[in-house]
Amino acid sequence: MPVPSPLPDDTIAAIATPQGRGAVALLRVSGPNALDVLRRVAPALGDVRPREQRLAALLHPQSGELLDRGLVTYFAAPASYTGDDTVEMATHGGVLTPQLVLDALLAAGARAAEPGEFTRRAYLNGKLDLLQAEAVADLIDGRSRALHRAAVHQMERGLSRRVSELRDALIGTEALIAYSIDFPEEDEPPVPPARIQASARDVIGRIQALLATAPEGELLREGALTVLAGRPNSGKSSLFNALLGTERAIVTDSPGTTRDALEASASVDGYPFRLVDTAGLRETTDRVEGMGIEVARRYLAGADLVLFCVVSGRPADDDERAFLAGIPPERLVLVRTKSDAHPVDADAADAAAVTVAVSAATGAGMEALRRALLGKAFGGILGGPGEAPLVTRERHARALRTARDETGAFLDAMNDGVPMEFAATHLRAAVAALEDLVGAVSVDDVLDRVFGTFCVGK
Numbered sequence: 060m061p062v063p064s065p066l067p068d069d070t071i072a073a074i075a076t077p078q079g080r081g082a083v084a085l086l087r088v089s090g091p092n093a094l095d096v097l098r099r100v101a102p103a104l105g106d107v108r109p110r111e112q113r114l115a116a117l118l119h120p121q122s123g124e125l126l127d128r129g130l131v132t133y134f135a136a137p138a139s140y141t142g143d144d145t146v147e148m149a150t151h152g153g154v155l156t157p158q159l160v161l162d163a164l165l166a167a168g169a170r171a172a173e174p175g176e177f178t179r180r181a182y183l184n185g186k187l188d189l190l191q192a193e194a195v196a197d198l199i200d201g202r203s204r205a206l207h208r209a210a211v212h213q214m215e216r217g218l219s220r221r222v223s224e225l226r227d228a229l230i231g232t233e234a235l236i237a238y239s240i241d242f243p244e245e246d247e248p249p250v251p252p253a254r255i256q257a258s259a260r261d262v263i264g265r266i267q268a269l270l271a272t273a274p275e276g277e278l279l280r281e282g283a284l285t286v287l288a289g290r291p292n293s294g295k296s297s298l299f300n301a302l303l304g305t306e307r308a309i310v311t312d313s314p315g316t317t318r319d320a321l322e323a324s325a326s327v328d329g330y331p332f333r334l335v336d337t338a339g340l341r342e343t344t345d346r347v348e349g350m351g352i353e354v355a356r357r358y359l360a361g362a363d364l365v366l367f368c369v370v371s372g373r374p375a376d377d378d379e380r381a382f383l384a385g386i387p388p389e390r391l392v393l394v395r396t397k398s399d400a401h402p403v404d405a406d407a408a409d410a411a412a413v414t415v416a417v418s419a420a421t422g423a424g425m426e427a428l429r430r431a432l433l434g435k436a437f438g439g440i441l442g443g444p445g446e447a448p449l450v451t452r453e454r455h456a457r458a459l460r461t462a463r464d465e466t467g468a469f470l471d472a473m474n475d476g477v478p479m480e481f482a483a484t485h486l487r488a489a490v491a492a493l494e495d496l497v498g499a500v501s502v503d504d505v506l507d508r509v510f511g512t513f514c515v516g517k
């Protein structure tokens with residue numbers, strides 16, 4: 060049985076804002092002695108009332124040296140971010156002042172906090188569940204609007220609520236089974252097995268709907284790896300620049316200009332993409348170009364999306380067709396480039412793939428290309444999350460798959476005539492997987508993994 064972590068009883072302190080030049084820095088102290096620590100660095104403060112912001116002289120507790128004047132606020136447990144007594148101090152920013160105040164807090168009896176330790180305490184005190192804690196990390200680290208929206212939704216318990224509904228449904232099914240088992244001698248079971256099966260099937264369907272968002276939800280964090288490929292001179296670098304809106308890659312009229320892969324982040328309607336411009340694909344005896352083509356192939360193997368560039372005005376040649384045939388259509392967008400200079404002809408090779416004609420020179424077709432990229436990479440979750448929560452981490456998907464498979468195993472066991480009380484152990488396992496997901500009972504190594512990636516002070 061996993062054992063919940065004991066509640067820590069020491070007092071931690073950290074600078075919560077980033078190091079560097081800035082008007083204000085925020086320091087946090089949390090734990091049972093937070094108020095004592097505050098009194099030792101701000102001895103002139105007198106009475107301190109919760110949630111009242113006070114200007115205080117901040118001194119080193121041993122030397123008595125005045126370090127700064129700052130605004131301090133005391134949050135009495137349990138009405139604080141962590142659920143423990145907490146003090147927040149806004150001091151002047153910069154590299155030195157906050158560090159000196161932190162040194163004073165440590166000299167006054169606090170311990171330097173580990174990354175994510177404040178949020179970890181909030182979790183241990185039941186202020187947040189694990190999904191909400193992860194959402195806090197996403198709010199801090201997220202670089203795309205779409206991930207930000209998902210994180211806000213998750214912080215508001217969007218996914219947590221859905222998971223707890225599923226858990227309730229499974230527990231409801233367990234209750235129906237317990238009820239049936241209690242009346243073994245009845246001729247007619249009080250709860251028809253069909254009703255129990257229907258309720259388990261309903262849970263599987265709902266888990267499946269959540270899991271369907273996972274591939275795209277997980278892409279929100281890293282961005283969809285989108286590789287531009289095609290023959291030399293097909294306009295890849297020009298398209299790369301046009302999508303980025305800056306002249307990042309070198310463009311010339313001589314084939315073989317791009318040698319190394321060039322990567323840049325781009326946002327399309329707030330959804331994150333990692334664009335990669337590559338060397339043109341062709342047979343070559345040039346060693347450097349050959350290495351560049353090798354790199355291109357490696358990128359292509361790991362790509363979420365491939366933008367294959369073929370100049371307009373001519374059908375795709377045999378090499379291009381062979382290449383196109385090797386890419387799964389759901390990952391492929393065929394781009395007919397330089398549409399301003401050449402008429403775009405119909406082409407049999409285009410039939411299977413989404414095809415967009417563009418001109419990097421005039422911008423024609425770029426909007427359609429952006430829409431195609433969005434649809435291909437994020438089609439399933441576009442516009443979300445409104446009502447529907449998203450599965451944005453592998454950890455979530457893994458737990459949901461376990462819950463789904465265990466519920467399925469329960470149904471199989473029932474079909475095989477396994478007595479219901481034994482079949483029901485699978486439902487227990489499904490409930491446990493969902494409880495792990497929200498962190499109802501989590502072992503320390505799960506917590507270490509979740510909180511270890513946080514910044515100090517959060």
Ligand SMILES: Nc1nc2c(ncn2[C@@H]2O[C@H](COP(=O)(O)OP(=O)(O)OP(=O)(O)O)[C@@H](O)[C@H]2O)c(=O)[nH]1
Pocket residue numbers: 290291292293294295296297298309310311312313314315316317318337338339340396397398399400417418419420421
């Ligand atoms: N008229 C027109 N010319 C274009 C367009 N896009 C690219 N070109 C020209 O086509 C040539 C090749 O463009 P690049 O973007 O360097 O092509 P590339 O595929 O990156 O070439 P390599 O790096 O050599 O593989 C340059 O002379 C560009 O100016 C376009 O939309 N319209």
Ligand SMILES: [Mg+2]
Pocket residue numbers: 295296297308309310316317336337
């Ligand atoms: Mg190029």
